[in-house]
Amino acid sequence: MAKLTAGITTSHVPAIGAAVDLGKTQEPYWKPLFDGFEFSKKWMTENMPDVVFLVYNDHASAFDLSTIPTFAIGCGESYQSTDEGWGPRPIPTVRGAPDLAWHIRQSVIQDDFDLTTVNEMTVDHGLTVPLSLLFGQPEEWPCLVIPFAVNVIVYPPPSGRRCYELGKSIRRAIDAFDQDLNVQIWGTGGMSHQLQGPRAGLINKDFDMKFIDDLIHRPDELADMPHVDYQRDAGSEGIELVMWLIMRGALDAEIREVHRHYHVPASSTAVGHLILENA
Amino acid sequence: MPLDKPYMDIPGTVIFDSDMARKGYHVNQFCMSLMKPENRERFLADESAYLNEWPISDEQKQAVLDRDYLSLQRLGGNVYYFAKIFFTDKKSVAYGSSTMTEYTEKEYMEMMVNGGRPIDGNRYIGEKDDG
Helix, strand or coil: CEEEEEEEECCCCCHHHHHHHHCCCCCCCHHHHHHHHHHHHHHHHHHHCCCEEEECCCCCCCCCCCCCCEEECCCCCEEEECCCCCCCCCCCCCCCCCCHHHHHHHHHHCCCCCHHHHHHCCCCHHHHHHHHHHHCCCCCCCCCEEEEECCCCCHHHHHHHHHHHHHHHHHHHEEEEECCCEEEEECCCCCCCCCCCCCCCCCCCCHHHHHHHHHHHHHHHCCCHHHHHHHHHCCCCCCHHHCCCCCCCCCCEEEEEEEEEEEEECCEEEEEEEEEEEE | CCCCCCCHHHHCCCCCCHHHHHHHHHHHHHHCCCCCCCHHHHHHHHHHHHHHHHCCCCCHHHHHHHHCCHHHHHHHHHHHHHHHHHHCCCCCCHHHHHHCCCCCCCHHHHHHHCCCECCCCCCCCCCCCCC
């Protein structure tokens, strides 16, 4: 049977991808950020999953205002990197896991989470930057990926509670999949940041630290935090953090914190990264 | 019953909600069109002519021509769509963000390296004298 072994969170700032692609990771501005992922890259090689269920948001790339799915699961066989204006990132093709993705889709919809099914799309920095942070620059990505896109751009995103419960449903689906697969779930985006308006540049380290602690130890309470608290205290774009609750919902109640990294700034964003193992 | 909008008292912040997305639909879709290289070329060659092909207001057109993102946000635009203009202009997202603040790009980047804009005094409209 498939087994969910670990959860990973990381921010997905586009400038991080550019720093990797342009060979700037050792420059003074970027080095402290990337140093925090050295442990993680090693940990990944020792705990390589077969499939990563990757929760992210599309940033007006594959989805514009013409269609706004709240939750979209990628059931396709492969995905190319989006041209976000500088040309597609020079990275390998992302290989999907259609058998598991179609299975999860059916199970989760039957569980009352009405997902949108997507087979053809490109994937933007929301999905590809986390892959670069955890895997570096390989010739091929070392595992399969199920893209799971969440609308966090056009208000409202799904509630924290909805995300958390969805995570539990995804877990039930993975547990019931009849193939021996090691599966990880990644929650991306955040942490505190605001990219627009006169308050742009907002960072709230106290909020971010408390969010991490609550995510690990008190996720059920954290799931009830209203949207406005994210917006007010973590910035208008900090609301991306609801996606971390999907990851948390899929993990066991008791988990082990393997690694934590926090760095300000990457461009306008506070970068947070966790590795969590089922205990 | 009107929608509950508890976020309206957050200073310096416009939440891209249904009303804003409705208002900014066409201007954001115009931005989206700049994802295609041939459209970027056509836009840069004659910005007004390109904008006239879109059903957007004169105010929105002027804000695009002026790269006045603060006004454009209040007219329904959103930063992830503005990014298509930033990239057309060969500018970064951080640059675009900085233009909406009281700072120059350099000052903004310095603020970020020094830990960003503090939350204290920035939670509620009216908390600070300059609100």
